[in-house]
Each structure stands twice: as structure tokens, then as C-alpha cells.
Amino acid sequence: MPNPVMVMDYANMFCGSGPQDDQASNHLTLTEVKLPAMDVTYVDHRAAGAPIAIEINTVMARLECTFVCLGIVTQVSALVDSWLFGKREFFVYGNVRDQTTGEAYQAAAMMVGQLGRADPQNFRKGDVMHTNYAIREIIHYEFGVANQLLYYWDYFTNTRVFGPDNMNSKINANLHVNSPAPAVYLTNFQLAPTIGGAGVGAGPAA
Numbered sequence: 001m002p003n004p005v006m007v008m009d010y011a012n013m014f015c016g017s018g019p020q021d022d023q024a025s026n027h028l029t030l031t032e033v034k035l036p037a038m039d040v041t042y043v044d045h046r047a048a049g050a051p052i053a054i055e056i057n058t059v060m061a062r063l064e065c066t067f068v069c070l071g072i073v074t075q076v077s078a079l080v081d082s083w084l085f086g087k088r089e090f091f092v093y094g095n096v097r098d099q100t101t102g103e104a105y106q107a108a109a110m111m112v113g114q115l116g117r118a119d120p121q122n123f124r125k126g127d128v129m130h131t132n133y134a135i136r137e138i139i140h141y142e143f144g145v146a147n148q149l150l151y152y153w154d155y156f157t158n159t160r161v162f163g164p165d166n167m168n169s170k171i172n173a174n175l176h177v178n179s180p181a182p183a184v185y186l187t188n189f190q191l192a193p194t195i196g197g198a199g200v201g202a203g204p205a206a
């Protein structure tokens with residue numbers, strides 16, 4: 001069987017709060033959201049004795065999430081440059097539908113970062129005004145679809161898991177990095193058994 005055709009058809013977002021806070025739901029104001037890209041940075045290596053250059057993986061680019069809301073959402077706009085931890089938590093939820101079976105699944109992302117942009121767009125009579133937002137300085141990221149956690153990254157514990165693979169396990173061992181088990185916020189997704197090594201720390205929201 002080929003890979004299923006999974007299409008997101010609905011979305012919601014909670015900024016500076018978790019899904020338990022109904023008053024922070026943006027399902028009626030959110031118009032678009034762009035989740036962080038996993039973008040590897042390469043540099044060219046032109047070996048003096050080789051006829052063709054190669055690329056060398058040096059680092060992954062910083063993560064950024066952008067989104068757009070209708071009008072001016074004051075609760076969201078007030079989060080710019082906040083250092084309060086609770087106001088640096090962002091949750092994105094989506095309804096993803098299998099185009100073959102019609103089955104609906106949850107997609108979810110969680111980020112700890114800082115709202116670094118609240119950019120109201122031009123008002124023009126006859127058009128609908130909107131505001132562009134950006135989450136910067138992301139230090140924790142989780143993303144899962146259909147009960148499977150696809151990406152997990154935590155800066156301060158140096159934990160990076162993509163699918164079933166703990167990408168930093170051997171690196172941490174070589175560097176003698178012994179971090180505690182990281183917090184996991186999206187607890188309704190199946191976790192890779194390698195997250196946290198000895199165990200999984202439970203975050204404050206599911």
C-alpha cells in the first residue's frame with residue numbers, strides 16, 4: 001500500500017496558554033499557520049584533488065513558526081517579548097483526514113519560544129484586516145500526527161528525536177552530556193521509547 005493521503009482541513013491555536021483554556025482558543029480567528037521547517041544547513045567543500053564538490057552538513061537552522069489571525073487579537077498581541085514561561089507556550093492543533101478512508105486524526109505541535117512579531121497589516125475599506133505573527137527563539141518543539149510523535153527537540157536537555165530515532169543519543173554519550181529526562185507536552189501521542197533515555201518527563205499540558 002502507498003503512503004496515505006493525509007490532508008489538514010481544520011486548525012486551532014493556543015498562544016501563551018494551553019488547550020485547557022477555552023478563552024485562549026483561536027479557532028475563529030486563525031486563518032493560516034506555518035509550522036517550523038526542519039532545514040539542514042550545508043556548506044560546500046571543494047576538495048583540491050576531487051573533480052566535484054560536495055556539501056557538508058554543519059547545523060540545523062533555527063526554528064520559527066508564523067501564523068495569521070483575523071483582525072487584532074489582543075490576548076495574542078500582548079505576548080510580544082514576554083519572558084514569563086507560561087506566556088511562552090504555544091499549541092497548534094489540526095484535524096487531518098485520510099482521503100481514502102475518510103478517517104479523521106489529530107495533528108498537534110507544541111513550542112516553547114517567544115512571540116517576536118505582532119504585525120498589524122494595512123486597513124483598507126472593503127478588505128478584512130489581519131495581523132501577522134511570528135514565534136521566535138524556539139527552545140522546545142514537538143510535532144505529531146495520527147498518534148505518532150514525529151519530531152521532538154529540547155535545547156536544554158540536548159534531546160532530538162525524529163520518528164523512532166534518537167538523533168542525539170550517541171552524541172550525548174560521546175560528550176558526557178547527562179541530562180534529566182525532558183518534559184513531554186503532547187502526552188496523547190505515542191512516544192519513541194528512546195526519548196529521555198531512562199524515562200519521560202510529563203509536561204503540564206496534554
